[in-house]
Every structure is written in C-alpha cells, then in structure tokens.
Amino acid sequence: MMKRLAIPAGAVLIVAAILVAVYHQQRHAVGEGYDIKCVQPSEPSSAANSLSCEIHPSQNADQGKSKPQWWNVLIAWPSGITAWLLMLTLGAIVWQAWETRRAADAGAEASKAARASIRIQEAQYKQWVEIGGWKNWSRVRPEDIEAKLSLGFAVQNNTNFPLTLLQIKTSRAAQSSSGSFPKGILIAPKNAYDAFFAFDISPAELQLYRLDNLAVTLTTEIVIKDVLGNESEPQKFTRTITFGPNRCEVVSHPRHIQLAVKFTEPKPTDPN
Numbered sequence: 001m002m003k004r005l006a007i008p009a010g011a012v013l014i015v016a017a018i019l020v021a022v023y024h025q026q027r028h029a030v031g032e033g034y035d036i037k038c039v040q041p042s043e044p045s046s047a048a049n050s051l052s053c054e055i056h057p058s059q060n061a062d063q064g065k066s067k068p069q070w071w072n073v074l075i076a077w078p079s080g081i082t083a084w085l086l087m088l089t090l091g092a093i094v095w096q097a098w099e100t101r102r103a104a105d106a107g108a109e110a111s112k113a114a115r116a117s118i119r120i121q122e123a124q125y126k127q128w129v130e131i132g133g134w135k136n137w138s139r140v141r142p143e144d145i146e147a148k149l150s151l152g153f154a155v156q157n158n159t160n161f162p163l164t165l166l167q168i169k170t171s172r173a174a175q176s177s178s179g180s181f182p183k184g185i186l187i188a189p190k191n192a193y194d195a196f197f198a199f200d201i202s203p204a205e206l207q208l209y210r211l212d213n214l215a216v217t218l219t220t221e222i223v224i225k226d227v228l229g230n231e232s233e234p235q236k237f238t239r240t241i242t243f244g245p246n247r248c249e250v251v252s253h254p255r256h257i258q259l260a261v262k263f264t265e266p267k268p269t270d271p272n
Contacts, residue, residue, distance in 0.1 A: 127163045127226040129187075130156045131237050136248040137196055140209065148200050149209065151241060151248075154192040155222060162188050166231065167223040170197040172216055212244030215251070 038053035133154035140147045157163050165185040187193050197218060201209065208214040218241065221234040240251050 125161060125226065125228055127157070127159045127161060127224065127232075129163070129165075129222055129224055129235060130158055131220060131222070131239070132156060132250075133192070133194075134239070134241055134243075134248055134250055136243050136245075138209075138245075140206070140245070145203055145206070146200070147206050147209070148198055149214075150196050150198040151216075151218070151243070152194060152196040153220075154194055155187070156192040157187040157189060160189050161227040162186055163227060164225040165193055165222070166225055167234075168195050168220065169222075169234075170195075170218055170220045172197070172199050172218050175199045209244050212247040213242060214244055215240060215242045217241075 131153050133152075133156075135152040137150040137152045138147070140149070155165060155168065163186075165187055166183055185193055197220075199216075201214070205214055218239055220237045220239070222237070223234050224232050226232065242249050242251050
C-alpha cells in the first residue's frame with residue numbers, strides 16, 4: 001500500500017514546488033518604483049542652474065493599477081508553456097510508473113496462480129506403493145535341524161500412472177537384504193512386482209515353524225521414482241507375519257503374537 005501511495009505523493013510534491021516557484025517569480029517580477037525630487041537652492045550665492053535632487057522609493061507608483069494574478073504566468077509566453085510542459089511530462093512519468101506497477105502486480109498474481117496450479121497438478125501425480133500378498137516360499141525337509149526361510153511379497157502400484165522401483169531393503173533384527181532385482185523396474189498402474197526376503201532361523205524357531213506358529217517382524221524400505229521423474233523419500237513398512245508350512249498370515253499386533261508363541265511353545269518331554 002505504501003509503495004502505491006509513494007508515486008502520487010511524489011507527483012503532488014513536485015507540482016507544489018513548481019507552483020510555489022512560479023508564484024515567487026511572479027511576485028518579485030514587478031520592479032519597484034522610485035520618486036525623484038529636485039530642488040533649486042534659494043541662496044543667491046549658489047551656482048546658476050544648479051539643482052539638488054533626492055531619490056526616494058515610490059509609495060504610490062502602483063496605486064490605481066491592478067497587479068496580475070500569480071497564475072497568469074501559466075498562460076504567458078514562454079514561461080507558461082514551459083510550466084505546462086513540465087507538468088505534462090511529470091504526468092506522463094507518473095502514469096507510466098503507475099502502469100508499470102500495475103503490470104508488475106498482475107505478473108506477480110499470475111505467477112502465484114501458476115505455482116498454485118503446478119502444485120495441484122503435482123498432487124494429482126503423487127505416487128506411492130503398498131506391500132501385501134505375503135507368501136511362504138520356504139522349502140524345509142523333515143530331517144533339517146536348521147533352515148533358511150523365504151517370504152515373498154508384492155510391491156503394489158495402486159496409482160493411475162507408472163512408477164519406477166529403485167530400491168527394496170528388508171530387514172529382520174540384525175539381518176537385512178536389498179533383494180536381488182535389477183534397479184529401475186517399471187511397475188505399470190494397478191500392477192505389482194514380486195519381491196522376497198530370505199533369512200536364517202534357529203532350531204527353536206524351526207520347531208515353531210513346523211507348528212505353523214513362527215512369528216517374524218520385518219521392516220521394508222522402498223524407494224521409487226514417480227512419473228514426473230522425482231525420486232521419493234524411502235517409504236517404510238513394518239509387518240509381522242505368522243507362518244509355517246500351511247500358514248502365512250499378517251498379524252496387526254506383534255505383542256499378541258509373542259504371547260501366542262509363548263503359550264504354544266512345546267513343553268520338554270520327560271525321558272522317564
């Protein structure tokens with residue numbers, strides 16, 4: 001607001017300065033009158049034809065004459081034309097500055113609207129992934145006392161645009177794996193990519209596995225590149241899966257799983 005008022009205020013000040021200058025010039029343009037008074041000496045001894053003259057400022061030189069108004073100089077030649085040219089030039093400068101300011105404001109509003117439109121469009125193209133479809137890919141023989149288990153899952157693209165899969169990193173406690181897949185996999189809209197995680201288990205865990213009651217908690221981090229070419233921050237998923245040879249379920253509450261495992265843990269048999 002202050003920037004918009006600065007231009008008209010400056011113009012008013014300049015016009016006022018011009019008018020004051022014209023008024024001052026007009027007021028002092030009229031010359032002062034003088035009265036000359038000469039007296040011949042009356043003494044006989046004085047030189048012939050000698051006069052004694054005195055000059056006094058005239059007090060009544062302009063009496064009976066109307067002085068011109070100060071604004072008459074604005075229509076006089078050439079000072080009036082010069083004053084008008086100055087004011088017209090000033091008006092043109094003020095108008096141009098005002099229009100420039102309006103154009104700048106309009107440009108700023110257009111830029112703001114364009115950025116808002118871009119944000120809306122980017123929101124429409126926002127992409128993410130989900131994981132699901134857990135499967136037990138393990139192969140354990142009855143005589144095995146140790147085993148390496150494998151769980152498969154699907155990385156799902158539920159958006160309406162294709163995306164590129166850059167990284168899958170799954171971990172369980174101290175064990176982690178980035179998965180064996182080529183980087184830059186393109187996942188079509190409403191489609192999925194099958195990934196897996198392999199990990200070692202202890203003999204006690206193998207016994208729970210055979211009872212279809214082994215619970216493991218896995219953390220998966222996935223990085224994608226969206227359809228606009230932007231690389232996302234890692235999306236983090238934590239899932240607890242209870243599984244065995246005939247079971248593979250995702251359980252929402254890991255605490256309940258631990259209690260179930262403790263409750264169903266087989267008791268040692270008495271050798272006697």
